[in-house]
Amino acid sequence: MTTGEKKRPGQVWAHVGQPFSEEEYGAVVLGAVVLGAGLLGTAAAVQLREQAPDLRVLLLDEGGLPNEEGATLLGAGVWDGAGLSGEAARLADQTRQELERWLGEDALTRRPLLDFGAEGAGDSAAVLQDSPALAGWVDPGKLPRVEQREALLYRPGELTLRLGRAAVAQGADLMLNVRAEPVPGGVRLHRLSVTNRHEIIIHETKTVRTRHLIVAAGAAGPDLLEHSLGLHTPHGRAYVQRPRLRQPSDDTSPVLRAGDLLLRPLTGEYALYLPPTGADPHGYQPTSGRLTGVQVGLRRELLRDLLPRMEALPVLATEALGVGRSLADLESAWLGLPYSDPLHPPVAEQVAEGLWLLLGGSATRSGVDTLGLGLVQEMVQQLAGTL
Known part of the structure; x- marks a missing residue:
């Protein structure tokens, strides 16, 4: 891309009437295979396009953007960096800067x-x-x-929507209504449709190759890695409510x-x-x-x-x-979390070469609201160094 050249917006596939024939992507971001497009998945797509502009990026979600069934919409949306030090304080500061950049005074209140x-x-x-x-x-x-x-204070759903739109505007492709399944060297896409009897069916199945896969599927992420790739991660899930x-x-x-x-x-x-x-x-x-x-x-x-x-x-x-x-x-959702620490901060874990797992965290003080965007930024910088 030459200096001053405007980025071409990405392609959006919202339904099966739009044909899809792509075969290879540099990075595939699974927004939320089961629970829906989340904050960390859309943030990763934006960061990939910003830090590696020549990298083709595909953002996937089983529902919409943002998905109404995921944990993102259940989030508190409260940034509070008090009591943090060291690495956590640095990630919190990076997250605050990203919140100010994407939300501004119209959607970020003090x-x-x-x-x-x-x-x-x-x-x-x-x-x-x-x-x-x-x-x-x-x-x-x-x-x-x-x-x-x-x-x-902010609304996680609003931030996710802005990040998703920004990712597409910067050249990332977006496919909605697709059930994604990691496979060795790529990801299998099951494009979903609805019959006249309101049954959800698989309309077609495609497989794309990728060198880098980021699984940001919330509570479904560890299951996807284990069932699809045979990779065990010490994470479970918990059902949370917001009375x-x-x-x-x-x-x-x-x-x-x-x-x-x-x-x-x-x-x-x-x-x-x-x-x-x-x-x-x-x-x-x-x-x-x-x-x-x-x-x-x-x-x-x-x-x-x-x-x-x-x-x-x-x-x-x-x-x-x-x-x-x-x-x-009561509003509720499933969270992914390590068995060893139920009050864990967000997780960006490299499970294998070219394969990352993102989990949003469960702590109310230092969770995804305070550390998430900074953590994604650090992960993508590390990933970009391998491209």
Whole structure:
């Protein structure tokens, strides 16, 4: 590409009526083979085109962009770099710069964050007295200290959409409604269609060759590597839910933290985030719990984690907590995570030569929201050095 030459936009295949005959790509990014196009997959596609402009890149997704069934749309979208040091602090700073670049002031907002329980911080009672909207939320006797700082808020789905559009504008190809299967030296594409009886079928199957494969398929990623290529990675998956706290919020409402619990203002209410306690056993199917003997939609493990917190956070013991009548009433998704560390940051792991696994992480403080884009940038720089 000569200096000043405008990049040619990539091709988009959204349905099987558009013929596809490509046979080889320099890098294939699996956005989310099962769970949908995610933040890390689209970010990787953009970074590949920016750092290796001559590399042909194909971004794949089984659904749309962003996919409505994946963990990306469930993300908190809270950047908070407090307490990080060393490599984590550097990745957090890179992520913040990328957030500012892609979102700007129109979609990236700055909000106060109240971190209850932080040592050596301010007095909780005094802060709560100055915040009448939070009356009764926190018991200062149980959480006497609070640290006040600033956090950046954004919508992960909006960021994913912008990154996906940017990847195509910079020359990456995008194929939607395709079920992808890694094979030695490439990837097999099963293009999906829908019959007049609303049955999803495989319309055609194509195989493309690639030298580099990035699997950013969320909880489905480790399974894809094991079942398709026979590569075992020590990762499991966990089912997470995002209950709503039906307390009013607006453009000035603060974010609240209490340990690993996060409460984020969202669409006029608050969304509640807790990381999973560990990987679920193979074949596990989520089951709801009971509260005072009544069946509710909260997963049993989540309910077990919430109950001990209600004494320090009385707001969780009120009718404001949306417990739902069934699991389907609560927003939820599957996460991929290592068996050894349920509170893990995002993962960029080179599984084999030319093969990478991306996982978004499960920690509420240093997860994909704070470290993800920086981690992808580091991974692509390493990959680009081998091209």
